[in-house]
Structure formats: C-alpha cells, structure tokens
Amino acid sequence: MSSALRFEVVGEAFKKKAVEVPSPAERPSEFFAKYVFTRQKMYKYLSAEAYAKMCDVMDKGASFDLKTADQVAEGMKRWAMELGVTHCTHWFQPLTEGTAEKHDAFVEHDGKGGMIEEFSGKQLVQQETDASSFPNGGIRSTFEARGYSAWDYASPVFVIGDTLMIPTVFISYTGESLDYKAPLKKALYAVDKAATDVCKYFYDDVKRVISNLGWEQEYFLVDEGLFATRPDLLMTGRTLLGHDSAKNQQMDDHYFGSIPGRVAAFMTDLEIQALELGIPCKTRHNEVAPNQFELAPIFEETNLAIDHNMLLMSIMKKVARKHGFRCLLHEKPFAGINGSGKHNNWSLATDTGILLHGPGKTPKDNLRFVTFIVETLMAVYKHNGLLKASIMSATNSHRLGAHEAPPAIISSFLGDQLSEILDHLENSTDDELITVAGKHGMKLDIPQIPELMVDNTDRNRTSPFAFTGNRFEFRAVGSEANCASAMIALNAAMAEALINFKQRVDALIASGTEQTKAILQILREDIKTCRPIHFDGNGYSEEWKIEAARRGLDVEASCPIVFDRYLDESSVQMFAKTNVFTRSELEARNEIKWETYTKKIQIEARIFGDLCMNHIIPVATRYQSTLIDNVHKMQQIFPAEEAARLSAKNIELIRTIAELSSYITENVNLLIEARKVANRIENEREKAIAYHDTVAPKIEDIRHHVDKLEMIVDDELWPLPKYRELLFIR
Ligand code: ADP
Numbered sequence: 108m109s110s111a112l113r114f115e116v117v118g119e120a121f122k123k124k125a126v127e128v129p130s131p132a133e134r135p136s137e138f139f140a141k142y143v144f145t146r147q148k149m150y151k152y153l154s155a156e157a158y159a160k161m162c163d164v165m166d167k168g169a170s171f172d173l174k175t176a177d178q179v180a181e182g183m184k185r186w187a188m189e190l191g192v193t194h195c196t197h198w199f200q201p202l203t204e205g206t207a208e209k210h211d212a213f214v215e216h217d218g219k220g221g222m223i224e225e226f227s228g229k230q231l232v233q234q235e236t237d238a239s240s241f242p243n244g245g246i247r248s249t250f251e252a253r254g255y256s257a258w259d260y261a262s263p264v265f266v267i268g269d270t271l272m273i274p275t276v277f278i279s280y281t282g283e284s285l286d287y288k289a290p291l292k293k294a295l296y297a298v299d300k301a302a303t304d305v306c307k308y309f310y311d312d313v314k315r316v317i318s319n320l321g322w323e324q325e326y327f328l329v330d331e332g333l334f335a336t337r338p339d340l341l342m343t344g345r346t347l348l349g350h351d352s353a354k355n356q357q358m359d360d361h362y363f364g365s366i367p368g369r370v371a372a373f374m375t376d377l378e379i380q381a382l383e384l385g386i387p388c389k390t391r392h393n394e395v396a397p398n399q400f401e402l403a404p405i406f407e408e409t410n411l412a413i414d415h416n417m418l419l420m421s422i423m424k425k426v427a428r429k430h431g432f433r434c435l436l437h438e439k440p441f442a443g444i445n446g447s448g449k450h451n452n453w454s455l456a457t458d459t460g461i462l463l464h465g466p467g468k469t470p471k472d473n474l475r476f477v478t479f480i481v482e483t484l485m486a487v488y489k490h491n492g493l494l495k496a497s498i499m500s501a502t503n504s505h506r507l508g509a510h511e512a513p514p515a516i517i518s519s520f521l522g523d524q525l526s527e528i529l530d531h532l533e534n535s536t537d538d539e540l541i542t543v544a545g546k547h548g549m550k551l552d553i554p555q556i557p558e559l560m561v562d563n564t565d566r567n568r569t570s571p572f573a574f575t576g577n578r579f580e581f582r583a584v585g586s587e588a589n590c591a592s593a594m595i596a597l598n599a600a601m602a603e604a605l606i607n608f609k610q611r612v613d614a615l616i617a618s619g620t621e622q623t624k625a626i627l628q629i630l631r632e633d634i635k636t637c638r639p640i641h642f643d644g645n646g647y648s649e650e651w652k653i654e655a656a657r658r659g660l661d662v663e664a665s666c667p668i669v670f671d672r673y674l675d676e677s678s679v680q681m682f683a684k685t686n687v688f689t690r691s692e693l694e695a696r697n698e699i700k701w702e703t704y705t706k707k708i709q710i711e712a713r714i715f716g717d718l719c720m721n722h723i724i725p726v727a728t729r730y731q732s733t734l735i736d737n738v739h740k741m742q743q744i745f746p747a748e749e750a751a752r753l754s755a756k757n758i759e760l761i762r763t764i765a766e767l768s769s770y771i772t773e774n775v776n777l778l779i780e781a782r783k784v785a786n787r788i789e790n791e792r793e794k795a796i797a798y799h800d801t802v803a804p805k806i807e808d809i810r811h812h813v814d815k816l817e818m819i820v821d822d823e824l825w826p827l828p829k830y831r832e833l834l835f836i837r
C-alpha cells in the first residue's frame with residue numbers, strides 16, 4: 108500500500124466519520140447523572156417508606172429485605188421505562204479487565220396469553236449465571252458452575268441505551284470472589300474499620316473513613332481506517348512492528364498542546380455521555396506522545412470511582428468509533444514513545460475531612476496527619492512487592508522500567524518538607540515530643556509546618572508512589588487495568604498497617620504510657636522501619652536499581668515472577684487478617700494471572716509470525732527481485748565494469764535484504780519452536796515464565812530486523828501504515 112493509498116484510507120474515514128462538535132442545549136449541571144438512578148430519583152420514584160428504607164440501607168448498612176427490594180425495583184422500572192428501557196442486566200467485573208453483562212427483557216407471561224412488563228426485587232438483587240466460562244483459576248469445576256451476581260447498592264444503577272445496568276459483585280456457588288468488586292468492597296470495609304479505630308485516638312466523633320480515588324485515564328487515538336489495516340493493533344492492541352517516526356515526541360510539542368478539532372469533537376461527545384452517566388469529568392489534555400490524550404474526573408469514593416472508570420473505558424471505545432477513531436487503552440501501543448498509565452490518586456477521608464491533608468489547625472490534627480502518612484509508608488514498604496504485583500500485567504510490563512514510566516521498583520516520594528518532619532520526629536527525644544503534644548512545639552514545630560508543605564511539595568515524575576500534598580499518587584497503574592487490583596492491595600495493606608499500629612499503641616497505653624507519647628514512640632519506630640521505601644531521587648537511574656536492591660526492596664522485573672508476591676506468606680497473612688482473600692482465592696487468581704499472561708504473549712507471537720511471513724517477507728522479496736532485475740538490466744546497457752560500479756549500491760541492498768529476510772524467517776521458525784516447547788508445559792506459572800523468557804524476547808529481537816527492512820523497502824510496496832501515519836494524520 109502506498110503512502111498515497113494510505114492517505115486515502117484516512118481521508119475516506121475522515122469524510123465518512125467527521126462528526127460535528129456536539130453542542131448540548133443544557134449545562135453540565137443540568138444533564139449530570141441524567142441516566143443514573145440517584146437519590147433524587149429514588150425520592151421521586153419510590154414510596155416514602157421504600158425511600159426511607161433505602162437511605163437506611165445505604166447510609167447505615169441496614170439489611171435489605173425482599174419487600175423493600177420489590178418496592179425499589181418497581182420505582183426503578185417506572186423511571187427506566189420513561190427513558191424507553193426494555194431490558195435489564197447485572198453488570199459485573201470478572202477477571203478479564205473488562206465488564207460483563209447478560210441482558211434480560213422486562214417481560215413475563217400475563218397468564219392470559221399476553222405479556223406484561225415485569226421487573227422484580229429478586230431480579231434486582233440477585234442473579235444466577237453459568238459462570239464456568241469466566242476465568243476462575245480452577246475454583247469452580249463445570250459441574251458446580253453456578254455463579255451469583257448481587258447488587259452493590261453503593262453504586263447506583265444507570266441506563267445505557269435500552270438497558271438498565273445494575274452494578275453487582277460476582278461470586279461462586281461456594282462464596283469465593285470471581286471478580287474485582289467483591290474483594291474491593293472487603294478491602295474498603297477493612298480500611299474503614301481500621302482507620303476509624305485509629306482516628307478515635309484523635310477525635311471521638313469519627314464514624315467512618317472513606318477511601319477516595321481520582322484516576323487519570325491516558326489513551327491514544329488512531330484513525331479507524333488505518334487501524335483496520337494493522338492486524339497487530341486489531342488483535343493485540345499494540346503495534347508489534349514499526350520503525351520510529353523521524354519526528355515523534357522529541358519536540359515536546361504535543362504535551363498540553365492545542366487539541367485538534369476532530370479530537371476535540373470526540374472529547375466533547377465523550378464528556379457529555381460520561382457526565383450523563385454521572386462520571387464527574389473535569390480535566391482533558393494532550394499527553395506527551397503524539398496522538399496521546401488524558402481524561403480525569405473529580406475524585407470519588409473508590410468503589411464508585413472504579414465503576415466509573417470501567418464504564419468510561421467502554422464508552423470511550425464506542426464514542427471513538429463514532430468519530431472515525433479507535434481508542435487504544437493498551438499501556439504501550441507504540442515503541443519508542445511514551446506509553447499510557449492511569450495514575451491513581453488515593454487518599455483516606457473521614458466523614459468530616461481528608462486524612463492525608465497536611466495543614467492541621469492543632470497539634471492533634473498534625474499528629475493524626477503524620478500517623479496516617481507514616482502508616483501508609485509502612486503499608487507500602489511492607490508490601491512493595493505485592494503492590495508491584497497488583498499493577499503488573501503482560502501489557503503494563505512494557506511500560507514499567509521504560510524511561511517515561513514508573514520504574515519496576517516501588518518507592519515513595521515525600522518531598523523536602525515532609526521528609527524533614529519525619530526526620531525530625533525520628534530523631535527527637537521524648538521530652539520534645541511531649542512538648543509538641545502539649546501544643547508548645549518548638550523543635551518539632553508540627554503545627555506550623557503544613558501550611559508550607561502543601562504548596563511546596565515538589566513533583567517527582569519518576570516516583571511510582573508520590574505524596575502530592577493531600578494524597579498519594581500511585582503512578583504505576585496501567586491504562587488498561589481495572590484500578591480495583593491496585594486499590595484492593597493498597598487499601599488492604601493500609602488496613603493491616605493501621606491494625607498493627609493500633610495494637611502496639613494500645614499495648615503501650617495498657618502498660619501505663621500516656622497516649623500521645625505512645626503514639627509518638629510507635630511512629631518513631633515505624634519511621635525507622637520504613638525508611639527504605641522513601642526515595643526522593645531519580646527513579647529512572649541505574650544507581651537506584653542497585654541502591655533499591657541493597658535496601659531490600661523488590662527489584663524483580665519479570666511479570667510472571669512478580670505475580671508470586673501474591674502468594675508470599677506476608678501477603679497471604681495480610682489478606683486473611685483483613686478478610687479480603689483466602690489463600691485458595693489468591694492461588695486461583697494467580698493461576699488466572701499466569702494463564703492470561705501466557706495467552707497474551709501467545710497471541711502476539713502468532714500474529715507477529717503471520718505478519719512477518721505473510722506481509723513483510725513477500726514484500727521484501729518482491730522489492731529485492733526488482734533490484735535484481737535492475738542489476739541485470741544495467742549489465743545489458745552498460746559495459747561490465749561500469750555496470751558493476753553503478754550497481755554496487757543496489758547489490759549491497761540486495762544483500763542486506765537477503766540477510767534480514769533470512770534472519771527473520773529463521774527466527775520466526777525458532778519463535779514457533781519456542782512456543783511449542785512452552786505450550787507443552789502444564790504448570791501455568793512455569794509456562795508463563797517460559798513465554799516471558801523464551802517467546803517475548805524473540806518477538807522484540809525479530810521486530811528490530813523487520814523495522815530495518817521498513818527503512819529499505821519501497822514505500823509503495825510496504826503493506827502496513829507506518830508510525831508517522833498512525834501517529835500524525837488526523
Ligand atoms: P495532575 O496534575 O497530577 O496530572 P490531575 O488534575 O490530572 O492531576 O488529576 C488529579 C486527580 O486527583 C483528580 O482526579 C483529582 O480529583 C484527584 N484528587 C485531588 N485531590 C484528591 C484527594 N484528596 N484524594 C484523591 N484524589 C484526589
């Protein structure tokens with residue numbers, strides 16, 4: 108396909124698909140959550156009794172009986188039918204990184220040969236499905252294939268098209284979690300309980316601690332016409348070959364640049380749809396790489412934030428197609444330029460305010476602040492390997508450790524001021540500490556520090572877990588991932604740290620130590636213990652890798668081996684203590700992780716082999732034949748010596764093509780062999796390791812040779828759109 112032809116593909120797509128910028132008649136405040144069954148709508152559509160009951164259920168954890176469920180379902184159905192809804196589905200998050208739904212119509216026999224619209228409380232609350240085809244890691248055999256989904260009323264139902272969507276957890280017949288939401292809710296419950304208990308040292312009236320999440324979704328847009336001609340993008344979400352474009356991101360001219368018209372139309376359309384579904388979109392901008400963008404909403408309670416992210420990812424893909432684009436959520440669609448992440452801004456808040464917020468008005472506020480900071484660091488320190496495992500995947504591993512992304516070592520950036528506070532606290536004496544507690548703080552000066560700190564917290568883009576004033580930003584999460592994976596590990600680890608903290612403080616108090624003194628003493632111990640996790644330097648540097656290993660941090664970079672961290676005794680104990688996962692659930696989930704890893708690389712290897720043998724080699728051979736033909740003809744029209752001189756360059760090219768082609772052919776065969784050997788391994792972990800060690804590196808190596816051919820072969824013949832076309836033409 109020639110450049111001109113490729114351009115036509117784009118032009119056609121553009122002509123067909125160029126969509127006008129939608130201009131909503133109303134303001135966002137008017138259409139926000141239009142398609143969500145919010146509390147306001149409950150008030151309108153439910154009876155007074157059902158509404159009051161529902162509020163008790165949502166706010167006070169009252170039990171949800173079937174009578175109330177029937178009443179709520181009736182009101183919901185009335186609201187939904189006014190929007191033209193005919194179906195409903197339980198919407199859940201199996202371990203596939205996507206969401207799942209099975210639609211049922213609102214129809215029932217009326218007993219007189221006709222139909223009535225019916226939607227019962229039972230349908231709302233619970234559904235039974237054959238779950239055997241969802242990943243389950245061997246927890247369920249086909250003879251006990253029942254799976255149950257149950258409504259999560261902390262996340263409101265919403266309408267998409269003609270369907271009422273009910274967010275649910277998904278569990279097995281025997282009660283094990285088969286999804287992300289069930290363990291997430293357990294982790295959030297654990298951190299709520301543990302953090303509330305610790306808050307009670309400072310304030311009696313704290314009733315609840317909420318975990319907040321503000322994610323920042325990065326993505327690429329590629330023209331749909333070009334996308335369709337790249338089997339690798341189509342099948343794997345990333346380009347398996349393609350030479351660097353002469354210009355990519357070196358000019359830094361895309362980051363925060365003005366948003367191209369066609370993309371702006373897409374963004375506006377997307378935001379309207381997202382806002383209508385209650386997703387509080389706030390920020391949009393161009394990212395660092397060409398054709399890379401970001402969308403970030405205002406943070407929300409973690410469970411809801413995750414549902415909203417899952418929902419957003421699915422509508423992004425739909426809206427992109429409407430605008431003639433394909434939306435790439437893969438962490439590394441293009442080699443040589445930045446990949447995409449999904450920074451997870453995480454904080455804890457009480458029912459009255461944010462816990463990680465620096466500026467406190469009283470020493471008590473400040474001590475509480477320092478407590479939560481130090482215990483976060485303890486959690487991240489103790490489980491740094493596990494946290495890495497929680498964000499690790501076949502696709503995200505392309506990004507970790509590369510130069511634009513968080514390194515494959517988890518550490519935490521605190522900034523100068525916070526570091527100083529912790530240093531000071533660690534080295535201060537008991538007397539000074541008591542002074543602080545007595546509000547006369549001079550040396551430690553906790554009451555005055557925070558004002559400075561919030562504005563002066565510097566940024567460090569190389570840190571995977573950075574303090575940014577009132578929250579930690581977990582930057583290693585991948586763009587395609589379900590944030591729940593990271594949030595389960597982080598919140599559960601935090602719960603454990605707080606439980607341990609409280610146990611030790613209580614023991615001191617029981618032996619006669621005054622409370623503030625006891626808290627400070629334990630904090631001092633913990634600051635010392637978790638010192639290795641604190642690193643404000645350049646996380647990308649080679650020295651850090653050596654230093655981190657010396658400090659005992661997890662420096663493993665092989666994806667299948669990193670998954671082992673889930674089965675470390677410290678992880679198993681932590682998840683048991685917080686009631687998030689049992690050992691067998693962890694084992695089952697790891698089976699799925701290894702299997703998924705293998706399948707992803709397997710698909711890549713297959714499609715890559717096809718591309719090499721069916722697309723690249725034939726074209727290279729054809730071009731080579733043209734050159735050979737030319738050399739022969741030169742001999743016919745020029746004297747031998749002159750012909751040899753004039754054809755020298757072409758002969759060189761013929762040789763290069765021959766060498767590259769034979770290297771590629773030979774190694775594609777070796778790649779197939781490596782796959783066959785790996786496929787014979789029964790153990791999922793060993794198989795994944797074989798794919799990691801023997802298959803994946805072969806793809807990268809061969810790719811390098813294909814990319815060299817791309818630079819030589821006639822552009823007219825090259826069968827695939829090149830990076831410069833994929834990344835710059837809109
Ligand atoms: P950045 O400048 O880091 O790229 P963005 O504005 O893109 O930041 O996104 C920051 C995200 O952090 C938003 O979702 C924002 O709502 C969220 N956020 C702000 N404060 C908190 C907090 N205390 N806890 C959790 N998330 C927060």
Ligand code: MG
Binds near residue numbers: 323450580
């Ligand atoms: Mg950020």
